[in-house]
Amino acid sequence: MNIILLGPPGAGKGTQARFLTDERGMVQLSTGDMLRAAKDSGSEMGKIVADVMARGDLVTDEIVIGLIREQLETVKANGFVFDGFPRTLAQADALSALLEEQGQTLDAVIELEVNDDVLVDRIVGRAAEAAAAGQPVRADDNAESLKVRLMEYYKKTSPLIGYYYAKGQLSGVDGLGEMADVKAAIAKVLDA
Secondary structure (H helix, E strand, O other), X not given: OOEEEEOOOOOOHHHHHHHHHHHHOOEEEEHHHHHHHHHXXXXXXXXXXXXXXXXXXXXXXXXXXXXXXXXXXXXXXXXXXXXXXXXXXXXXXXXXXXHHHOOOOOOEEEEEEOOHHHHHHHHHHHHHHHHHOOOOOOOOOOHHHHHHHHHHHHHHHOHHHHHHHHOOOEEEEEOXXXXXXXXXXXXXXXXX
């Protein structure tokens, strides 16, 4: 089973993806994690990623799709959880073509639905809790940065909601509930 978790920054995609990997044997494909791992791997694709990142350039869709292709071809799993990808309609089309090429399907797209004001409070609270516990705080875990990230999400990524709805693949889940409740709602979608 291959799924996409959609939602704005801080909606809980990474947390829910980890639950799916732990409980269903799926592999989380987080583009940020994949780029960091590729950069450090020394592989041919890793050298390309490292060079692009060293120049301070943005990694192209082709590179990200190449990294995902590597994962689909080499990692054996009970499916993949795409976390943070696709981010654009072009990436969604590229992912669809790649899955088809690999003889795989996209089984579900789950949108973690959240209220922006509550989301800002959640992120600011998360940063305060981390700081109080002496843990590192992400540089972008503040209200101003989150609002910039939200604007980017609404411009580029939110059109995917209509795209996957039109394809009959979209299910919405309340992303602001307790983690266990969100996890149960996702399980209900996947088990249907």
